[in-house]
Structure formats: C-alpha cells, structure tokens
Amino acid sequence: MQILQRQIFTELFKLFGLTVSCLLGLILVGRMLQLRSLFLSQDIGFFNILQLFFYLTPFFLLLITPIATMLSVFLTFLRMSTDNELTALKASGVSLYRMLPAPLLFCTLCTLFTLFISVWGLSWGMDMFKTKLYQFARTHSKFALQPGVFNKEFPGITFYAHQVDNEKGELKFAFVRDESIKGTSVVVVAPEAQIKSTPATAKIKITFKNGNIFRQSGDELNILKFGSYAITLDLGKLLGGFNFSEDKAKDMPLSRLSAIRKDHSKAPDRGERFYRKVDTEFFKRISLPVGCLILGIFAIPIACTFRGLKQQYGLLLSMGLFFVYYTMFSVGVSMGESGAIPPEYGLWAPNILFVFVALVGMRYANKERTPTLVHWFMHLRFHKRASA
Known part of the structure; x- marks a missing residue:
C-alpha cells in the first residue's frame, strides 16, 4: 500500500x-x-x-x-x-x-x-x-525630460525645458502647455522649476518659480504673474490610466x-x-x-x-x-x-x-x-x- x-x-x-x-x-x-x-x-x-x-x-x-x-x-x-x-x-x-x-x-x-x-x-x-x-x-519612462526636447507623454500636456538636471530634478527656462480642458489652453513659463516625486501616491509635483501663466479661452487671454506655482501629475496616465493610489478589495x-x-x-x-x-x-x-x-x-x-x-x-x-x-x-x-x-x-x-x-x-x-x-x-x- x-x-x-x-x-x-x-x-x-x-x-x-x-x-x-x-x-x-x-x-x-x-x-x-x-x-x-x-x-x-x-x-x-x-x-x-x-x-x-x-x-x-x-x-x-x-x-x-x-x-x-x-x-x-x-x-x-x-x-x-x-x-x-x-x-x-x-x-x-x-x-x-x-x-x-x-x-x-x-x-x-x-x-x-x-x-x-x-x-x-x-x-x-x-x-x-x-x-x-x-x-x-519613474526611472525608465521617457518622462525623464531631455533638454531642448518637447515631451508629450502625458495626454494633452506638453513639457519643455532648455536645461535639465534629472538627478536633482531641476529645470531651467521651463515651459508647460496644458490642453487637457476642452476649449481652454494654459501655458506656464518660468525661468526655473523643481520636480519632486511622491512614491506613495505615484504623483509628480512640478513647482515653477517667478513665472507667468497665459490662459486662453476662446478669444479671451489672461496673463498672471506668480512667485510660486505648482502642478501635480499622475504617473498612472503614463501607463494607460493605471491608478496607483486606489485601494481595491482584491x-x-x-x-x-x-x-x-x-x-x-x-x-x-x-x-x-x-x-x-x-x-x-x-x-x-x-x-x-x-x-x-x-x-x-x-x-x-x-x-x-x-x-x-x-x-x-x-x-x-x-x-x-x-x-x-x-x-x-x-x-x-x-x-x-x-x-x-x-x-x-x-x-x-x-x-x-x-x-x-x-x-x-x-x-x-x-x-x-x-x-x-x-x-x-x-x-x-x-x-x-x-x-x-
């Protein structure tokens, strides 16, 4: 047996x-x-x-x-x-x-x-x-900006920087154009910017210093000056809309x-x-x-x-x-x-x-x-x- x-x-x-x-x-x-x-x-x-x-x-x-x-x-x-x-x-x-x-x-x-x-x-x-x-x-994607190159990896958003230090996250002469809102175009221009990432929520925060915001809606154009302005991006948009922060039961x-x-x-x-x-x-x-x-x-x-x-x-x-x-x-x-x-x-x-x-x-x-x-x-x- x-x-x-x-x-x-x-x-x-x-x-x-x-x-x-x-x-x-x-x-x-x-x-x-x-x-x-x-x-x-x-x-x-x-x-x-x-x-x-x-x-x-x-x-x-x-x-x-x-x-x-x-x-x-x-x-x-x-x-x-x-x-x-x-x-x-x-x-x-x-x-x-x-x-x-x-x-x-x-x-x-x-x-x-x-x-x-x-x-x-x-x-x-x-x-x-x-x-x-x-x-x-964060490390392998093409969002690691190249100096003098327009980056369009995020849907509806274009990034540009004349000088880039990806290790320190520092940008010189930065430019961002946001067309994610239908009928509205927002352009942010600043002599310097800082990129910081938050691994816990997979967010990227870009803080611009001493720049201008150009907002165009139809025939109307508004120009604002700022000392500090920040935008937050979700890395999940680089990956087909993957949600890092969502806590699912499964x-x-x-x-x-x-x-x-x-x-x-x-x-x-x-x-x-x-x-x-x-x-x-x-x-x-x-x-x-x-x-x-x-x-x-x-x-x-x-x-x-x-x-x-x-x-x-x-x-x-x-x-x-x-x-x-x-x-x-x-x-x-x-x-x-x-x-x-x-x-x-x-x-x-x-x-x-x-x-x-x-x-x-x-x-x-x-x-x-x-x-x-x-x-x-x-x-x-x-x-x-x-x-x-």
Whole structure:
C-alpha cells in the first residue's frame, strides 16, 4: 500500500506541475502582449515586463490551482481506469477508499498552498507589482525630460525645458502647455522649476518659480504673474490610466478584509458597493482554497465513471465540469457584489453542490455502479451508434 500511495502521489504531483506550467504559460503570453502594448511608448524592456508578471503570479495561481488540482486527480485516475489498474487493484482486494490517502494528501497540500496565496501571497504580489510599476514609470519612462526636447507623454500636456538636471530634478527656462480642458489652453513659463516625486501616491509635483501663466479661452487671454506655482501629475496616465493610489478589495490582505467587514470605520467614506466587494472578496479567498479539496475528490468518481475514455476527451470533460463550477462561482461573485444575494450563499453554493455529487459518486464508484443518469446517457450514445 505504501508503494501504491507513493506512485499515485508522484503521478499527481507531476501532472499538477505540468498543468500549472501550461496554464501560466498561456496567461504569460496574453499578459506579455497586453503589458507590451501598455509600455510601447516607454523604455521598459522584456525582462522588466517579465518581472512585473512574476508579481502577478499569486493572483493567477489563486485562480488556476483549483483547476490544476482537479485535472491532476482526474487524469491520474482516468489513466488508471483506462489501463485497468483500478480493476486489478480491486481484484486484489484494494477498494477505492483505500486508494484515497494519496489524493487526499495531495488535495490538502494544494488547499494549504492556495490558502497561503489567499492570505498573504496575493496582497504581497499586488503591492510589489504597484511598487515596481511606479519605479519603472519613474526611472525608465521617457518622462525623464531631455533638454531642448518637447515631451508629450502625458495626454494633452506638453513639457519643455532648455536645461535639465534629472538627478536633482531641476529645470531651467521651463515651459508647460496644458490642453487637457476642452476649449481652454494654459501655458506656464518660468525661468526655473523643481520636480519632486511622491512614491506613495505615484504623483509628480512640478513647482515653477517667478513665472507667468497665459490662459486662453476662446478669444479671451489672461496673463498672471506668480512667485510660486505648482502642478501635480499622475504617473498612472503614463501607463494607460493605471491608478496607483486606489485601494481595491482584491489587493488587500485577508486580515484587512476581515477588519473592514467587522468595522466599516477602517475604510471610511467608501460607499455600500465597496463594502459588498469586501464581503465578496473575503468569502472568495476562503472558498477557492476549499474548492481545491472538493474538486480533487469530485474528480475521482467522475474518472471512474467514464472509464475507457481517451485522455484528450477526458481533458475536455474535466474542463467542462470545471467551467460549470467556475460559472457558478462567477455568478456568485457578481450577485454578491451587486447585493442580490449574500456573498456567502453565492460563493459556497458551488462547493456544497460539488461535494454532494462527489460523495454520492464515490459511493457508486466504490461499488462499481453507474448512476442512472450516466447509464441513460451511455445507452443513448450506444443506441445512436447502432442506428447509424
């Protein structure tokens, strides 16, 4: 039995690694194209984008670990069933229940891994992603002004300086034209200016000294003199409107989500929809890790029921079953955020349904019986083949 459990666990682990690698690879290709188009006008290279993707990995792992767990268990037991290994083991007196320790241990480890990502890894990854994104925008972007060159990286705003010291943030003979307001043009001219950045909010503050403001609206022109005048720019506009300062529920650690649920004063003035998102995100972070265990156990009787199915068809079948689970889960998230139903009902409903099917299916699989619905489906398929 120890050899059997070790072999099952090894096969599960190998399939899990292969599945996670393939899914992450597919996501990587799509995200690389998206991030590359985002930084198309910036001096940010391939390895910088790869680093950003690494910090997004916890977010992707939280979503793909449940399906990777299910696929690993399903394909392992489908292969054992197709190769008649399950039949040989049962003929030797080994029931299906005695084969469960290895998949149960595997699913439990996947659940703990996903829970770790949910509690700590996700918020860490998103914080690091924002930090690195800010650093790249601040140090690698073309907003590092060049002397004597007009800079138009910010939408509707043109910068110019005759002399530039990017290390000290000092500008000489600076010029800024703002056409972001429709029908109005504002030009600021000053002999000197100072650039200061605020990493916490990803803002750039440019302070002009002893200059003039020319404001034109239609045929009207106003000229103002000033001793000191400052404008504040958001680096997120360099990155397709990315908001650095926005505090989203999906980026928060589980501990903060729990604190806000108990006391709304922890996040004041955010509105009822935000608090519903916090509730939904909290239950999402708990139910997804548990889903690894449930989907893994659910895959065992399904694989035994559809014995003889080719692996490519088995892969499509398992993906289809997971699609049902994820559709129910997504509907629960949407209804929870909209307030249609309490989020705990919508997010725990798929787990409750699938654990019920898993327990009933396990009982049938151990007795080598086929549920009536599956038997009817197989009979209908055979009847169509015979009539053809």
